[in-house]
Amino acid sequence: MSAVATELKYRKLHSDFVIEIEEPINELLKDPDAIEQIRQLWQTSPLIIFRRQSIEEEEQVRFTSMFGQCESANRKDIQSPYRDEIIYFSTLRYADGRFVGGFAGGDDVDWHSDQTFKVRPATGAMLYGVEVPKGGGDIYWANQYGAWDKLPADIQQLIDGRTGTYRYAKRMAIMNTLELKDKESAQAKEMAKLPDAFHPVVLTHPLTGRKALYADPTTLVSIEGLSEEENARVLPILFEAGGSAELVYRHKVHNGDLMMWDNGCTMHRRDEMQLDQPRLMKRTTFRLSGDAHCVPH
Template sequence: MSLSSHHLNISHIPSPVLLGNEVEQVDVTRLSPAIGAIVSGVNLAYPLTSEVEIKLRELLLKHQVLFFRNQTITPHEQRAFAQHFGPLHLHPIYPTVADVPEIIVLDTEQNDLKDNALWHTDVTFSQTPPLGAVLAARHLPSSGGDTLWASATAAYDALSEGMKQRLEHLTALHDFTHSFPLSRFGRTETEKQKWLRAREQLPPVEHPVIRVHPETNKRAIFVNEGFTTEICGLEAEESAALLRFLFQHVSKPEFSVRWTWQEGDVAFWDNRATQHYAVNDYRPHHRIMHRATILGDRPFGPAITQQQKHS
């Protein structure tokens, strides 16, 4: 079954007052065999040393989503932390922090966030989907509002050899409008014009169904319910059936971890190898999250060599 910090009874982990960041302070508690770890001993409000940055990169590749407790970072500090791992994405639709445009605001009183309450990988409607993201809890309901992450590499590994061979040469379309329809994100003339600009700049894009991770070389299922609309070259019914199987397969509990948010929590995940689901069980209560999204590279599949990828 999926695990959460509550179920693991990890409240005994100390929360030291950190004045800086040293690699010797970093401590890791694994949450499940497939995905997830809590990292303590790092203060995200402070610049990272090169050693700590390298350590966090290694942990991200190993655990795919990292959680940090008791952080009091500002949006500026959240941006600075995320920028250690690459340049940041500017989202075409969501509102942002007034003076920090790289930090999007996921506020249930400002936006319809149904697009978060399903399994998805962020911004796969881009030619170069994000490397990862950093999510900070800003305002939480008294209960509910958990987020689940699933390992798309663990899900791939669990497929039969025949299914792996079937999928490795396939590609699929990812469409911005699938989770951002005009009916929900064009309520005012200003919103409509913003949506139309995004639609013009972001036509449907084709990605491999199986993605090879550019750093680990591990394979992952790279279709998601949020943005994938069809598998290229298949009849509509065959495409829909195969996508339905893959969506259900990735979301199995044995590939996932469930996180119960507390004030001061920050999550950092590898968007190239995971999917996530924000549980929408707390209405009419209010929830605000801030996300920094790190730019990534163009996905390539098993049939594409590194040389072809860079040519």
């Protein structure tokens, strides 16, 4: 017998862009039909919220793996000591003074999509809030399907089918995270060596046919085929469209909230964090199938 109702209960939080599913994840893990329903819902709602969950790291990894290939973390310095697929974002410290996780305080890097600077980005992500501060740290997502729709027709025609150059050095120059502020640190030097990545600036969903803008303002430095003057004119238009207020959902995170999103058609950012506020977030990253998602190639 199914662990959940035949049809999942959910509600829209922001048009069809964001939905909240009202089921416990440890029950969903027992029900293949429920997982398939979530996969279908995710085609049109690239941000899904599961509130007030109580899950172990093993369950988070299992749940993640239902939707794509769960990756081991590249940042070994902020990796979970229990599951190498999980990284920590935290203001907490070990006894020797080191932060338990990375990206602990200060501002975020503003609107961005994860891993745009990688040659083969893994665009699926889940973030689980174990300990969340009462104030600050709200997370925002912006609908990049809507960003494409907002662009003037002449800009759409100009950029559709073109490839962008995405450079980590651009993001690094504006990062406020404590562990990378020291540009002479071993971690910073390693990240600075990353080669440029090249991706389409417009992604098309293979099943729905919807187009999404893929223009991360923290990494996109130019679009092939455009002159320097055209890039200087067009990129700010793309960046402004990507963060348009009417396309944004703001989430006040509570303990136990799990957020699941597709970086291929969303961007995100968070409010400033204070180091004196306890916070522990656990993130998994996973590869989505190009047959069912607008994955950059």
